[in-house]
Amino acid sequence: MFDDWFNDKQTGLGEILRTDSEQKSADKAAAKFSLYHYESCVFCARVRKTIRALNVTIELRDVMKDRAHLSTLATLGGKTTVPCLRIAGEAPGEEKWLYESSDISEYLIKELK
Ligand SMILES: N[C@@H](CCC(=O)N[C@@H](CS)C(=O)NCC(=O)O)C(=O)O
Numbered sequence: 001m002f003d004d005w006f007n008d009k010q011t012g013l014g015e016i017l018r019t020d021s022e023q024k025s026a027d028k029a030a031a032k033f034s035l036y037h038y039e040s041c042v043f044c045a046r047v048r049k050t051i052r053a054l055n056v057t058i059e060l061r062d063v064m065k066d067r068a069h070l071s072t073l074a075t076l077g078g079k080t081t082v083p084c085l086r087i088a089g090e091a092p093g094e095e096k097w098l099y100e101s102s103d104i105s106e107y108l109i110k111e112l113k
Contacts, residue, residue, distance in 0.1 A: 003045045003052075013053040013109065023055075026112055030056035032088040033108070036073045038064040043101040044083040050105040054112045061086075073097075 018026060035051070035058055037044035051058050063070040063082055074080045077097035085098040085107065098104055 003049050011050050011053040016055045026056050030058050034059040034061050034086045036061050036084040037082050038062050046101050047083045047104050056112055
């Protein structure tokens, strides 16, 4: 909905070109993330734009469309605010929950660019 408000200058990323094996590594690294969000949230749109600019796939969990995601976010993340990035840990229960759109975007760029 609002995703196109944010252009490439705002994400700070140009076009990211990868070889097949680099893309595989980036996709593998991205698989440990999922983004709790909802469509009309402008802060979420900013993070979705960063994800697209990074040219990776991150599972999107819409808390409005699926109340189980909202409940998981509240219980395990600690609050219902979106966007929130779930970072899977080595073992179940070791995941981390990162709130704040600017912190999430900065973290994803650092990890995946
Ligand atoms: N400063 C935060 C603002 C996030 C925010 O205000 N999210 C709203 C939706 S746009 C929200 O989740 N409100 C409900 C809640 O906090 O439970 C960010 O940049 O991520």
